[in-house]
Amino acid sequence: MATVITVANQKGGVGKTTTAIHVAAGLARRESPTLLVDLDAQANATSVFIEQPPAMDQSAHAIFREKKPVRQIAVPTRIRHLHLAPAVLQMAEIETLLAGNVDGFFRLQEALQGTHYEYVIVDCPPNLGLLTVNALVASQYLIVPMLASKFSLDGIRTILDTCETVRSRFRSELRVLGALLTMFDPRTAVSRLMMEPVEERLPVFATRIGRSVVVEEAHLMHQTVFEYDAKNRVAIEYDALVQEILDGIKER
Known part of the structure:
Protein backbone atom coordinates (compact mmCIF):
# COMPACT_ATOMS: atom_id res chain seq x y z
CA MET A 1 0.00 0.00 0.00
CA ALA A 2 1.05 3.55 -0.65
CA THR A 3 1.88 5.88 2.20
CA VAL A 4 -0.79 8.59 1.95
CA ILE A 5 -0.01 12.04 3.34
CA THR A 6 -2.61 14.79 3.45
CA VAL A 7 -1.62 18.46 3.49
CA ALA A 8 -4.49 20.38 5.05
CA ASN A 9 -5.50 23.50 6.93
CA GLN A 10 -8.91 25.13 7.02
CA LYS A 11 -7.23 28.52 6.62
CA GLY A 12 -6.18 29.73 3.20
CA GLY A 13 -2.95 31.53 2.39
CA VAL A 14 -0.72 29.38 4.61
CA GLY A 15 1.34 27.71 1.87
CA LYS A 16 -0.73 24.52 1.80
CA THR A 17 -0.68 23.96 -1.96
CA THR A 18 2.95 25.04 -2.31
CA THR A 19 3.85 22.52 0.37
CA ALA A 20 1.88 19.70 -1.26
CA ILE A 21 3.51 20.39 -4.64
CA HIS A 22 7.04 20.44 -3.27
CA VAL A 23 6.68 17.47 -0.95
CA ALA A 24 5.38 15.44 -3.90
CA ALA A 25 8.09 16.73 -6.24
CA GLY A 26 10.76 16.21 -3.58
CA LEU A 27 9.76 12.58 -3.10
CA ALA A 28 9.74 12.02 -6.86
CA ARG A 29 13.22 13.55 -7.10
CA ARG A 30 14.32 10.77 -4.73
CA GLU A 31 13.00 8.29 -7.34
CA SER A 32 9.97 7.29 -5.29
CA PRO A 33 6.86 6.74 -7.46
CA THR A 34 4.59 9.52 -6.21
CA LEU A 35 1.05 10.70 -6.92
CA LEU A 36 -0.15 14.24 -6.21
CA VAL A 37 -3.93 14.37 -5.76
CA ASP A 38 -5.46 17.84 -6.16
CA LEU A 39 -8.82 18.12 -4.37
CA ASP A 40 -9.01 21.92 -4.39
CA ALA A 41 -11.47 23.51 -6.84
CA GLN A 42 -8.98 26.35 -7.34
CA ALA A 43 -6.73 23.73 -9.03
CA ASN A 44 -3.57 25.65 -8.20
CA ALA A 45 -1.49 22.50 -7.82
CA THR A 46 -2.83 21.24 -11.14
CA SER A 47 -1.93 24.49 -12.89
CA VAL A 48 1.76 24.04 -12.10
CA PHE A 49 1.80 20.89 -14.24
CA ILE A 50 -1.14 21.29 -16.66
CA GLU A 51 -1.83 24.54 -18.49
CA GLN A 52 -5.26 23.54 -19.81
CA PRO A 53 -7.80 22.04 -17.36
CA PRO A 54 -8.69 18.41 -18.08
CA ALA A 55 -12.14 17.11 -18.92
CA MET A 56 -14.25 16.60 -15.81
CA ASP A 57 -14.34 12.81 -16.24
CA GLN A 58 -10.54 12.77 -16.43
CA SER A 59 -10.07 14.67 -13.19
CA ALA A 60 -10.33 14.00 -9.46
CA HIS A 61 -13.99 14.98 -9.82
CA MET A 91 -14.80 20.05 -7.49
CA ALA A 92 -16.75 22.71 -5.60
CA GLU A 93 -20.01 20.82 -6.25
CA ILE A 94 -18.83 17.54 -4.68
CA GLU A 95 -20.08 18.51 -1.23
CA THR A 96 -23.63 18.80 -2.59
CA LEU A 97 -23.39 15.71 -4.81
CA LEU A 98 -22.33 13.42 -1.97
CA ALA A 99 -24.52 14.87 0.77
CA GLY A 100 -26.29 11.99 2.47
CA ASN A 101 -24.31 9.24 0.70
CA VAL A 102 -23.40 6.51 3.15
CA ASP A 103 -20.04 5.89 1.45
CA GLY A 104 -19.35 9.55 0.79
CA PHE A 105 -16.34 9.71 3.09
CA PHE A 106 -14.62 6.67 1.54
CA ARG A 107 -14.49 7.57 -2.16
CA LEU A 108 -10.82 8.60 -2.19
CA GLN A 109 -9.73 5.65 -0.05
CA GLU A 110 -11.45 3.25 -2.44
CA ALA A 111 -10.05 5.01 -5.51
CA LEU A 112 -6.48 4.61 -4.25
CA GLN A 113 -6.73 0.84 -3.82
CA GLY A 114 -4.47 -1.11 -6.13
CA THR A 115 -2.22 1.83 -7.07
CA HIS A 116 1.49 1.27 -7.62
CA TYR A 117 2.71 4.48 -5.98
CA GLU A 118 5.02 4.53 -2.99
CA TYR A 119 3.66 7.88 -1.80
CA VAL A 120 0.42 9.77 -2.35
CA ILE A 121 0.27 13.45 -1.42
CA VAL A 122 -3.19 15.02 -1.16
CA ASP A 123 -3.75 18.77 -1.47
CA CYS A 124 -7.05 19.76 0.17
CA PRO A 125 -9.38 22.76 -0.16
CA PRO A 126 -9.07 25.39 2.59
CA ASN A 127 -11.89 23.97 4.71
CA LEU A 128 -12.74 20.85 6.70
CA GLY A 129 -15.58 19.70 4.45
CA LEU A 130 -16.28 16.38 2.79
CA LEU A 131 -13.27 16.44 0.45
CA THR A 132 -10.84 17.11 3.27
CA VAL A 133 -12.43 14.39 5.41
CA ASN A 134 -12.10 12.00 2.43
CA ALA A 135 -8.39 12.80 2.36
CA LEU A 136 -8.00 12.28 6.11
CA VAL A 137 -9.87 8.95 6.02
CA ALA A 138 -7.55 7.75 3.22
CA SER A 139 -4.34 8.93 4.91
CA GLN A 140 -1.86 7.64 7.42
CA TYR A 141 -0.30 11.05 8.00
CA LEU A 142 -1.26 14.73 8.12
CA ILE A 143 0.91 17.79 7.61
CA VAL A 144 -0.51 21.12 8.79
CA PRO A 145 1.11 24.17 7.14
CA MET A 146 0.58 27.32 9.19
CA LEU A 147 1.79 30.86 9.64
CA ALA A 148 3.39 32.17 12.80
CA SER A 149 0.25 34.10 13.73
CA LYS A 150 -2.46 34.02 16.38
CA PHE A 151 -5.22 33.23 13.87
CA SER A 152 -3.30 30.20 12.57
CA LEU A 153 -2.78 29.05 16.15
CA ASP A 154 -6.49 29.42 16.92
CA GLY A 155 -7.35 27.12 14.03
CA ILE A 156 -5.15 24.24 15.17
CA ARG A 157 -7.68 22.99 17.71
CA THR A 158 -10.33 22.58 15.01
CA ILE A 159 -8.22 20.49 12.68
CA LEU A 160 -6.92 18.36 15.56
CA ASP A 161 -10.51 17.73 16.66
CA THR A 162 -11.37 16.69 13.10
CA CYS A 163 -8.44 14.27 13.06
CA GLU A 164 -9.59 12.73 16.33
CA THR A 165 -13.11 12.34 14.94
CA VAL A 166 -11.75 10.62 11.82
CA ARG A 167 -9.65 8.27 13.94
CA SER A 168 -12.51 7.30 16.25
CA ARG A 169 -15.38 7.04 13.75
CA PHE A 170 -13.55 5.50 10.81
CA ARG A 171 -10.96 3.42 12.70
CA SER A 172 -8.32 5.40 10.89
CA GLU A 173 -4.55 5.09 11.36
CA LEU A 174 -4.22 8.83 10.82
CA ARG A 175 -1.41 10.55 12.72
CA VAL A 176 -0.27 14.17 12.70
CA LEU A 177 3.22 14.13 11.24
CA GLY A 178 3.74 17.76 12.17
CA ALA A 179 2.93 21.43 11.82
CA LEU A 180 4.99 23.23 9.21
CA LEU A 181 5.74 26.91 9.75
CA THR A 182 5.66 28.68 6.39
CA MET A 183 6.62 32.20 5.31
CA PHE A 184 8.68 32.12 8.50
CA ASP A 185 10.91 35.04 9.49
CA PRO A 186 13.01 34.32 12.61
CA ARG A 187 13.90 38.00 12.88
CA THR A 188 10.37 38.96 13.94
CA ALA A 189 9.24 38.74 17.55
CA VAL A 190 5.92 37.12 16.64
CA SER A 191 7.67 34.22 14.87
CA ARG A 192 9.74 33.51 17.96
CA LEU A 193 6.84 33.93 20.38
CA MET A 194 4.55 31.57 18.45
CA MET A 195 6.89 28.59 18.63
CA GLU A 196 6.12 27.50 22.20
CA PRO A 197 2.28 27.57 22.00
CA VAL A 198 2.37 25.64 18.69
CA GLU A 199 4.70 23.00 20.12
CA GLU A 200 2.35 22.57 23.10
CA ARG A 201 -0.43 21.44 20.74
CA LEU A 202 1.27 19.23 18.15
CA PRO A 203 4.66 18.17 16.79
CA VAL A 204 6.45 20.85 14.78
CA PHE A 205 8.88 20.21 11.93
CA ALA A 206 12.39 21.47 12.62
CA THR A 207 12.43 22.72 9.03
CA ARG A 208 10.93 26.17 8.53
CA ILE A 209 9.94 27.51 5.12
CA GLY A 210 10.95 31.12 4.64
CA ARG A 211 9.22 33.81 2.64
CA SER A 212 10.55 34.32 -0.90
CA VAL A 213 9.30 35.92 -4.10
CA VAL A 214 10.91 33.02 -5.96
CA VAL A 215 7.93 30.82 -5.05
CA GLU A 216 5.48 33.10 -6.87
CA GLU A 217 7.88 33.50 -9.78
CA ALA A 218 8.13 29.71 -10.13
CA HIS A 219 4.36 29.26 -10.01
CA LEU A 220 3.93 32.01 -12.61
CA MET A 221 6.22 30.01 -14.90
CA HIS A 222 4.25 26.79 -14.13
CA GLN A 223 7.28 25.32 -12.40
CA THR A 224 8.27 24.02 -9.00
CA VAL A 225 10.95 25.90 -7.10
CA PHE A 226 13.21 22.89 -7.66
CA GLU A 227 12.94 23.46 -11.40
CA TYR A 228 13.01 27.25 -11.33
CA ASP A 229 15.96 27.73 -8.98
CA ALA A 230 17.19 24.61 -7.20
CA LYS A 231 19.79 26.62 -5.29
CA ASN A 232 17.27 29.03 -3.81
CA ARG A 233 16.86 28.96 -0.04
CA VAL A 234 13.22 27.83 -0.24
CA ALA A 235 14.12 24.93 -2.54
CA ILE A 236 16.77 23.83 -0.07
CA GLU A 237 14.28 24.14 2.80
CA TYR A 238 11.64 22.05 1.03
CA ASP A 239 14.24 19.41 0.24
CA ALA A 240 15.17 19.33 3.93
CA LEU A 241 11.47 19.02 4.81
CA VAL A 242 11.09 15.99 2.54
CA GLN A 243 14.00 14.29 4.31
CA GLU A 244 12.49 15.14 7.68
CA ILE A 245 9.16 13.62 6.57
CA LEU A 246 10.89 10.42 5.47
CA ASP A 247 12.77 10.22 8.76
CA GLY A 248 9.55 10.80 10.70
CA ILE A 249 7.72 8.05 8.81
CA LYS A 250 10.62 5.64 9.35
CA GLU A 251 10.58 6.32 13.10
CA ARG A 252 6.87 5.49 13.29
Whole structure:
Protein backbone atom coordinates (compact mmCIF):
# COMPACT_ATOMS: atom_id res chain seq x y z
CA MET A 1 0.00 0.00 0.00
CA ALA A 2 1.05 3.55 -0.65
CA THR A 3 1.88 5.88 2.20
CA VAL A 4 -0.79 8.59 1.95
CA ILE A 5 -0.01 12.04 3.34
CA THR A 6 -2.61 14.79 3.45
CA VAL A 7 -1.62 18.46 3.49
CA ALA A 8 -4.49 20.38 5.05
CA ASN A 9 -5.50 23.50 6.93
CA GLN A 10 -8.91 25.13 7.02
CA LYS A 11 -7.23 28.52 6.62
CA GLY A 12 -6.18 29.73 3.20
CA GLY A 13 -2.95 31.53 2.39
CA VAL A 14 -0.72 29.38 4.61
CA GLY A 15 1.34 27.71 1.87
CA LYS A 16 -0.73 24.52 1.80
CA THR A 17 -0.68 23.96 -1.96
CA THR A 18 2.95 25.04 -2.31
CA THR A 19 3.85 22.52 0.37
CA ALA A 20 1.88 19.70 -1.26
CA ILE A 21 3.51 20.39 -4.64
CA HIS A 22 7.04 20.44 -3.27
CA VAL A 23 6.68 17.47 -0.95
CA ALA A 24 5.38 15.44 -3.90
CA ALA A 25 8.09 16.73 -6.24
CA GLY A 26 10.76 16.21 -3.58
CA LEU A 27 9.76 12.58 -3.10
CA ALA A 28 9.74 12.02 -6.86
CA ARG A 29 13.22 13.55 -7.10
CA ARG A 30 14.32 10.77 -4.73
CA GLU A 31 13.00 8.29 -7.34
CA SER A 32 9.97 7.29 -5.29
CA PRO A 33 6.86 6.74 -7.46
CA THR A 34 4.59 9.52 -6.21
CA LEU A 35 1.05 10.70 -6.92
CA LEU A 36 -0.15 14.24 -6.21
CA VAL A 37 -3.93 14.37 -5.76
CA ASP A 38 -5.46 17.84 -6.16
CA LEU A 39 -8.82 18.12 -4.37
CA ASP A 40 -9.01 21.92 -4.39
CA ALA A 41 -11.47 23.51 -6.84
CA GLN A 42 -8.98 26.35 -7.34
CA ALA A 43 -6.73 23.73 -9.03
CA ASN A 44 -3.57 25.65 -8.20
CA ALA A 45 -1.49 22.50 -7.82
CA THR A 46 -2.83 21.24 -11.14
CA SER A 47 -1.93 24.49 -12.89
CA VAL A 48 1.76 24.04 -12.10
CA PHE A 49 1.80 20.89 -14.24
CA ILE A 50 -1.14 21.29 -16.66
CA GLU A 51 -1.83 24.54 -18.49
CA GLN A 52 -5.26 23.54 -19.81
CA PRO A 53 -7.80 22.04 -17.36
CA PRO A 54 -8.69 18.41 -18.08
CA ALA A 55 -12.14 17.11 -18.92
CA MET A 56 -14.25 16.60 -15.81
CA ASP A 57 -14.34 12.81 -16.24
CA GLN A 58 -10.54 12.77 -16.43
CA SER A 59 -10.07 14.67 -13.19
CA ALA A 60 -10.33 14.00 -9.46
CA HIS A 61 -13.99 14.98 -9.82
CA ALA A 62 -14.62 11.53 -11.36
CA ILE A 63 -13.34 9.83 -8.20
CA PHE A 64 -16.31 11.20 -6.32
CA ARG A 65 -19.03 11.40 -8.95
CA GLU A 66 -18.31 8.24 -10.92
CA LYS A 67 -16.23 6.22 -8.40
CA LYS A 68 -13.39 6.03 -10.90
CA PRO A 69 -10.13 4.53 -9.59
CA VAL A 70 -7.16 6.86 -9.50
CA ARG A 71 -5.29 4.81 -12.10
CA GLN A 72 -7.85 5.87 -14.72
CA ILE A 73 -7.34 9.60 -14.22
CA ALA A 74 -3.72 9.99 -13.07
CA VAL A 75 -1.42 11.54 -15.67
CA PRO A 76 2.37 11.67 -15.79
CA THR A 77 4.04 15.04 -15.24
CA ARG A 78 7.29 16.33 -16.66
CA ILE A 79 8.94 15.34 -13.37
CA ARG A 80 10.04 11.72 -13.55
CA HIS A 81 8.28 9.45 -11.02
CA LEU A 82 5.55 12.05 -10.36
CA HIS A 83 1.93 11.61 -11.48
CA LEU A 84 -0.98 13.96 -10.96
CA ALA A 85 -4.69 13.44 -10.31
CA PRO A 86 -5.82 16.89 -11.50
CA ALA A 87 -8.60 19.07 -10.14
CA VAL A 88 -11.26 21.07 -11.96
CA LEU A 89 -13.46 23.98 -10.94
CA GLN A 90 -16.44 21.63 -10.56
CA MET A 91 -14.80 20.05 -7.49
CA ALA A 92 -16.75 22.71 -5.60
CA GLU A 93 -20.01 20.82 -6.25
CA ILE A 94 -18.83 17.54 -4.68
CA GLU A 95 -20.08 18.51 -1.23
CA THR A 96 -23.63 18.80 -2.59
CA LEU A 97 -23.39 15.71 -4.81
CA LEU A 98 -22.33 13.42 -1.97
CA ALA A 99 -24.52 14.87 0.77
CA GLY A 100 -26.29 11.99 2.47
CA ASN A 101 -24.31 9.24 0.70
CA VAL A 102 -23.40 6.51 3.15
CA ASP A 103 -20.04 5.89 1.45
CA GLY A 104 -19.35 9.55 0.79
CA PHE A 105 -16.34 9.71 3.09
CA PHE A 106 -14.62 6.67 1.54
CA ARG A 107 -14.49 7.57 -2.16
CA LEU A 108 -10.82 8.60 -2.19
CA GLN A 109 -9.73 5.65 -0.05
CA GLU A 110 -11.45 3.25 -2.44
CA ALA A 111 -10.05 5.01 -5.51
CA LEU A 112 -6.48 4.61 -4.25
CA GLN A 113 -6.73 0.84 -3.82
CA GLY A 114 -4.47 -1.11 -6.13
CA THR A 115 -2.22 1.83 -7.07
CA HIS A 116 1.49 1.27 -7.62
CA TYR A 117 2.71 4.48 -5.98
CA GLU A 118 5.02 4.53 -2.99
CA TYR A 119 3.66 7.88 -1.80
CA VAL A 120 0.42 9.77 -2.35
CA ILE A 121 0.27 13.45 -1.42
CA VAL A 122 -3.19 15.02 -1.16
CA ASP A 123 -3.75 18.77 -1.47
CA CYS A 124 -7.05 19.76 0.17
CA PRO A 125 -9.38 22.76 -0.16
CA PRO A 126 -9.07 25.39 2.59
CA ASN A 127 -11.89 23.97 4.71
CA LEU A 128 -12.74 20.85 6.70
CA GLY A 129 -15.58 19.70 4.45
CA LEU A 130 -16.28 16.38 2.79
CA LEU A 131 -13.27 16.44 0.45
CA THR A 132 -10.84 17.11 3.27
CA VAL A 133 -12.43 14.39 5.41
CA ASN A 134 -12.10 12.00 2.43
CA ALA A 135 -8.39 12.80 2.36
CA LEU A 136 -8.00 12.28 6.11
CA VAL A 137 -9.87 8.95 6.02
CA ALA A 138 -7.55 7.75 3.22
CA SER A 139 -4.34 8.93 4.91
CA GLN A 140 -1.86 7.64 7.42
CA TYR A 141 -0.30 11.05 8.00
CA LEU A 142 -1.26 14.73 8.12
CA ILE A 143 0.91 17.79 7.61
CA VAL A 144 -0.51 21.12 8.79
CA PRO A 145 1.11 24.17 7.14
CA MET A 146 0.58 27.32 9.19
CA LEU A 147 1.79 30.86 9.64
CA ALA A 148 3.39 32.17 12.80
CA SER A 149 0.25 34.10 13.73
CA LYS A 150 -2.46 34.02 16.38
CA PHE A 151 -5.22 33.23 13.87
CA SER A 152 -3.30 30.20 12.57
CA LEU A 153 -2.78 29.05 16.15
CA ASP A 154 -6.49 29.42 16.92
CA GLY A 155 -7.35 27.12 14.03
CA ILE A 156 -5.15 24.24 15.17
CA ARG A 157 -7.68 22.99 17.71
CA THR A 158 -10.33 22.58 15.01
CA ILE A 159 -8.22 20.49 12.68
CA LEU A 160 -6.92 18.36 15.56
CA ASP A 161 -10.51 17.73 16.66
CA THR A 162 -11.37 16.69 13.10
CA CYS A 163 -8.44 14.27 13.06
CA GLU A 164 -9.59 12.73 16.33
CA THR A 165 -13.11 12.34 14.94
CA VAL A 166 -11.75 10.62 11.82
CA ARG A 167 -9.65 8.27 13.94
CA SER A 168 -12.51 7.30 16.25
CA ARG A 169 -15.38 7.04 13.75
CA PHE A 170 -13.55 5.50 10.81
CA ARG A 171 -10.96 3.42 12.70
CA SER A 172 -8.32 5.40 10.89
CA GLU A 173 -4.55 5.09 11.36
CA LEU A 174 -4.22 8.83 10.82
CA ARG A 175 -1.41 10.55 12.72
CA VAL A 176 -0.27 14.17 12.70
CA LEU A 177 3.22 14.13 11.24
CA GLY A 178 3.74 17.76 12.17
CA ALA A 179 2.93 21.43 11.82
CA LEU A 180 4.99 23.23 9.21
CA LEU A 181 5.74 26.91 9.75
CA THR A 182 5.66 28.68 6.39
CA MET A 183 6.62 32.20 5.31
CA PHE A 184 8.68 32.12 8.50
CA ASP A 185 10.91 35.04 9.49
CA PRO A 186 13.01 34.32 12.61
CA ARG A 187 13.90 38.00 12.88
CA THR A 188 10.37 38.96 13.94
CA ALA A 189 9.24 38.74 17.55
CA VAL A 190 5.92 37.12 16.64
CA SER A 191 7.67 34.22 14.87
CA ARG A 192 9.74 33.51 17.96
CA LEU A 193 6.84 33.93 20.38
CA MET A 194 4.55 31.57 18.45
CA MET A 195 6.89 28.59 18.63
CA GLU A 196 6.12 27.50 22.20
CA PRO A 197 2.28 27.57 22.00
CA VAL A 198 2.37 25.64 18.69
CA GLU A 199 4.70 23.00 20.12
CA GLU A 200 2.35 22.57 23.10
CA ARG A 201 -0.43 21.44 20.74
CA LEU A 202 1.27 19.23 18.15
CA PRO A 203 4.66 18.17 16.79
CA VAL A 204 6.45 20.85 14.78
CA PHE A 205 8.88 20.21 11.93
CA ALA A 206 12.39 21.47 12.62
CA THR A 207 12.43 22.72 9.03
CA ARG A 208 10.93 26.17 8.53
CA ILE A 209 9.94 27.51 5.12
CA GLY A 210 10.95 31.12 4.64
CA ARG A 211 9.22 33.81 2.64
CA SER A 212 10.55 34.32 -0.90
CA VAL A 213 9.30 35.92 -4.10
CA VAL A 214 10.91 33.02 -5.96
CA VAL A 215 7.93 30.82 -5.05
CA GLU A 216 5.48 33.10 -6.87
CA GLU A 217 7.88 33.50 -9.78
CA ALA A 218 8.13 29.71 -10.13
CA HIS A 219 4.36 29.26 -10.01
CA LEU A 220 3.93 32.01 -12.61
CA MET A 221 6.22 30.01 -14.90
CA HIS A 222 4.25 26.79 -14.13
CA GLN A 223 7.28 25.32 -12.40
CA THR A 224 8.27 24.02 -9.00
CA VAL A 225 10.95 25.90 -7.10
CA PHE A 226 13.21 22.89 -7.66
CA GLU A 227 12.94 23.46 -11.40
CA TYR A 228 13.01 27.25 -11.33
CA ASP A 229 15.96 27.73 -8.98
CA ALA A 230 17.19 24.61 -7.20
CA LYS A 231 19.79 26.62 -5.29
CA ASN A 232 17.27 29.03 -3.81
CA ARG A 233 16.86 28.96 -0.04
CA VAL A 234 13.22 27.83 -0.24
CA ALA A 235 14.12 24.93 -2.54
CA ILE A 236 16.77 23.83 -0.07
CA GLU A 237 14.28 24.14 2.80
CA TYR A 238 11.64 22.05 1.03
CA ASP A 239 14.24 19.41 0.24
CA ALA A 240 15.17 19.33 3.93
CA LEU A 241 11.47 19.02 4.81
CA VAL A 242 11.09 15.99 2.54
CA GLN A 243 14.00 14.29 4.31
CA GLU A 244 12.49 15.14 7.68
CA ILE A 245 9.16 13.62 6.57
CA LEU A 246 10.89 10.42 5.47
CA ASP A 247 12.77 10.22 8.76
CA GLY A 248 9.55 10.80 10.70
CA ILE A 249 7.72 8.05 8.81
CA LYS A 250 10.62 5.64 9.35
CA GLU A 251 10.58 6.32 13.10
CA ARG A 252 6.87 5.49 13.29
